[in-house]
Amino acid sequence: MTKPIQFTQAIRSWMDVFMHRSMRGWGRYAKSTGLSMPQFSIMMQLHYRGACGMSKVSEGFDITPAAASQLVDKLVHNGLIQRVEDPHDRRAKLLSITDKGRDLVLEGIEERYRWVDELAGKLTAEERAQVSEALNIITRVAQELESEPVQHHP
């Protein structure tokens, strides 16, 4: 029988090496685009989660609506995101990523992926199959966890 501790150890080791590597490339690329990290993060959120209002931004990043408004302003001026009136509620705004913004985000993601492709090249075909299967398992479970209601500390 496989003890849980074994799994824990395996995934922690992987996280350490992966995070280390991934963060470095991410920060480097964010800097090269001329965007600050908060700005880059907003772009990422819009790309992964789709269009949303200002309130989602300020809540998601734990900043005041004023701060969110100012950050978004800069991105709009740079043509990276679009801000239009929500037709269902004229007080609200709908933020969405533009083609230019999407290109920028996708290139950043590619940057991270390059390392992974290198990694794939060092594996045998059987190893790749084995790893693929395992990753599919934890990805599925992780997504299930994500969609569950999140508990906030008081």
Added chain:
Amino acid sequence: MTKPIQFTQAIRSWMDVFMHRSMRGWGRYAKSTGLSMPQFSIMMQLHYRGACGMSKVSEGFDITPAAASQLVDKLVHNGLIQRVEDPHDRRAKLLSITDKGRDLVLEGIEERYRWVDELAGKLTAEERAQVSEALNIITRVAQELESEPVQHHP
């Protein structure tokens, strides 16, 4: 036969869900410690890479020596890291993490791990075994890649 594209897809999906989740917890914790992100990053580097001089910090984070000196100053004043003269070169300083600093970093890492433990709980024993094995494979390969000389763009 397993095509490389299959592996690539599996690992990219995992990266997406993992990064998303992990970054959130990381940022949240860094904020709760009262440290800024650059300060927190320096702590992480000292923890993972061990003691080093100021120059390694300024190079590693792509900032001027002046900026590094000021950041380190704050961490030293907070008792999180130690700055002593290098006995081999009295111009240089040796930076190392203190017990207090290590506790802080370790707790931040724990924070990230908590989610993974939750994830482990949702797997069967067989799945855990399968995933462990696969992760060990890519961790080993990733570490090999890390230790190879890094190529810098001109």
Added chain:
DNA sequence: GTATAAAGTTAAGCCAACTTAACTAACAAG
């Protein structure tokens, strides 16, 4: 309809990170 709440913006100001420039101290070469 009027009052209250909600979504966002604008303005003023604070603070941390960063830069450049000028500096000190220690090593290295001749």
Added chain:
DNA sequence: CTTGTTAGTTAAGTTGGCTTAACTTTATAC
């Protein structure tokens, strides 16, 4: 020993993200 280089610090000033406070506009409740 003097000249030049390397490691790091200090000071002054800039910038960007953030906050609070006051405001506009639209929706909602009674």
